[in-house]
Amino acid sequence: MNEKRTKLNPIENNITLTVSVSVAVAIAGSSTKESLAEITSLPPKARVRLYKMYLKSQLSWNVIIPAENLDVEGLMLQKAIVIRLLDDFASKKASKNLGYFMALTTLERIGEGKVREHTGDVLFPVEFSCITFKIFRGEILEGVVDKILKHGVFLRCGPTDKVYLSHQKMADYKYVPGENPIFMNEKMSRIEKDTVVRFIVVGARYVEAEKEFQAVVSLEGDYLGPISQNAT
Numbered sequence: 531m532n533e534k535r536t537k538l539n540p541i542e543n544n545i546t547l548t549v550s551v552s553v554a555v556a557i558a559g560s561s562t563k564e565s566l567a568e569i570t571s572l573p574p575k576a577r578v579r580l581y582k583m584y585l586k587s588q589l590s591w592n593v594i595i596p597a598e599n600l601d602v603e604g605l606m607l608q609k610a611i612v613i614r615l616l617d618d619f620a621s622k623k624a625s626k627n628l629g630y631f632m633a634l635t636t637l638e639r640i641g642e643g644k645v646r647e648h649t650g651d652v653l654f655p656v657e658f659s660c661i662t663f664k665i666f667r668g669e670i671l672e673g674v675v676d677k678i679l680k681h682g683v684f685l686r687c688g689p690t691d692k693v694y695l696s697h698q699k700m701a702d703y704k705y706v707p708g709e710n711p712i713f714m715n716e717k718m719s720r721i722e723k724d725t726v727v728r729f730i731v732v733g734a735r736y737v738e739a740e741k742e743f744q745a746v747v748s749l750e751g752d753y754l755g756p757i758s759q760n761a762t
Contacts, residue, residue, distance in 0.1 A: 597650035629664025
């Protein structure tokens with residue numbers, strides 16, 4: 531589609547966005563808000579381990595403003611661009627390279643608009659900083675037990691609930707059936723629903739159709755296993 535430049539001036543001012551938590555919740559649900567709240571409540575030294583899976587990225591996207599919304603200028607136009615960027619950011623959800631799009635933090639630059647010839651809509655190039663969440667193989671993380679099956683458990687970790695811990699990867703733990711099934715070892719250590727578990731990631735993949743990451747994890751290693759019960 532043909533485009534042409536307009537006289538709309540680029541906006542250079544940095545804008546620090548204060549909607550990061552609400553954007554993250556819109557993308558990933560209430561568990562994301564809880565995760566971010568837990569991190570910000572910790573002392574700086576304790577945040578290092580938890581921040582490993584959170585990445586800061588700088589991106590350049592194009593934002594399209596419909597022609598009917600172009601009767602504004604200055605700060606009102608800037609606001610319209612920011613709102614559209616936030617909508618686009620939330621609907622994007624995740625990408626293979628960057629992980630889950632969690633929070634848009636700073637709008638660095640809004641470039642000169644280009645009118646799309648056949649529609650009259652205007653395309654603005656924008657540069658911004660954001661926080662993303664991605665699980666890496668070999669990383670040690672913590673998750674909350676969400677579902678317990680005979681052959682393993684599914685955990686929630688940040689925005690994903692597709693973290694699988696097989697019974698073969700939790701040494702000495704045996705499945706105990708019942709109305710509320712659990713895994714338990716000889717030392718009476720229990721893995722049950724809502725238990726916080728520290729694990730190591732042994733494999734991760736991105737499912738494009740669902741825009742989701744899936745991970746396989748293990749408790750084989752030092753200092754791994756359940757660390758608290760009843761997280762919710």
